[in-house]
Amino acid sequence: MNIKQLKPYSFWIVVGVLVLIEIGFLIFWGQTDEAGHTPEQVKQTLDKEFKNLENLNTRANAGDPQGRFDPEVPLDIKNLTDKYLITERWKAVLVPIVQKYNQQLDQVHQDLIGRSAILHSPITDSEDPSTWYTAYESKTREILTALKSAGSLVIPDEIKDDGTLLTENEHIRAMAGFFTKGANVPQANEHALLTTRARIAEKISEVLIATKGHIDSNPVLDKHVPPPPESAGAVITGLDWKMHTSKDDLESGAVLYEATLTLQGSVSALVAVEGALEHVSSPVLVVQGVTLSEKASWKPGERKASSGEPMICAIALVVIDYTNSHAQTVPVAGAAGPVTGPAPISANQPPQGAQVVQPPAPAQLVQPNRPAPVQSGLPSQPGPPGPNGAPGFRPPGVGGQLGNFNHPTAPPITTPPKAEGQ
Secondary structure (H helix, E strand, O other): OOHHHHHHHHHHHHHHHHHHHHHHHHHHHOOOOOOOOOHHHHHHHHHHHHHHHHHHHHHHHOOOOOOOOOOOOHHHHHHHHHHOOOOOHHHHHHHHHHHHHHHHHHHHHHHHHHHOHHHHOOOOOOOOHHHHHHHHHHHHHHHHHHHHHOOOOOOOOOOOOOOOHHHHOHHHHHHOOOOOOOOOOOOHHHHHHHHHHHHHHHHHHHHHHHOOEEOOOOOOOOOOOOOOOOEEOOEEEEEEEOOOOHHHOOOOOOEEEEEEEEEEEOHHHHHHHHHHHHOOOOOEEEEEEEEEEEOOOOOOOOOOOOOOOOEEEEEEEEEEEOOOOOOOOOOOOOOOOOOOOOOOOOOOOOOOOOOOOOOOOOOOOOOOOOOOOOOOOOOOEEEOOOHHHOOEEEOOOOOOOOOOOOOOOOOOOOOOOOOOOO
8 A cells, every 4th residue: 555545544544643642641641630639539529528518518407406515525525516517606605605614724723823832831031051951950840849749750769869859860850751961951942842842741740640540459359468549640650752853744834742651550540641641632632552561570479468560551642733833724616716715825834924933943952871770670671872872771662762862761669568477
């Protein structure tokens, strides 16, 4: 076939070639819109918008919400927002409710700040280290004297009181969680932390002094054994502070102070103290956990001469300081346009007009070498080493890192003397 024979078909040949080129272009380069979406993607988007339109039409035909919806029940909120159309008319109902709720949140926040004020009540207005420590020493001696007078602090027979026992004996002071100076007194940057800890220890001491447990006589004991008192309180044997770090604080800015309180006494007294601590409202005190154990060892015949068996109780405490915490407000969900009322507060910004009090900074308190632990019925366990390589001790059953100082194991409760003829 020559060229003359193909000439009548040249038009269709050119058209066929162009069609093949276009098909090849569609196969290898695809087809997209101005935004770069393929036909499949455009179809999926249109299908989704159509379903949304149908959903809006269904919700609009449902009319106004019927019945009551509890904002604290997730299913109620889901039904409210999924079955009814959110319109501007919601604002007139929701905004006043949310404003009132935010006001209540602010009142709760201010109440928590007020409860935390005792933690920063100054021991003295002086910032001079020597003057401040003299006032601190006097205040802590006052608390220790009250504990001793109430029978909530027992001085071992091995320790003789020369008039400076409650101010200079590190072992006795550490039992109540107090700091004792060494060669140097605490500096000004350490006063805030020591003040807060002293106020916490003071509140715990008030609870110990005021709380007593009823004790029933044991009918199986020999009649020669002196009967127990009708009521008795627990005895403090240790208040160990956990080293504070900013990682332990809450996102709202509240500061946590953790400690382990170790007590001895009858089960009724220990349970009564634990219950009383849970009812402390100022400062905000939380009981995280309690362990109860019996005395590890007894001397021969010691149990026979005792009308009651003292138990050991370790209570994990957390005190929450809300002084610099930030108030949280709730935005109106689903309301179009600006919402009047309390503005949300940034997580790093305190409320406007609020007095900012710097929280106690973690202080590295210098302590002298520890005295040897007093030998008693409670076996001491090795704890974190003290300054200058001195060994640390902690009561049995109490784990975790201690605070800025470690104290030797406290002595057990002195048992009554053995009755004659027994």
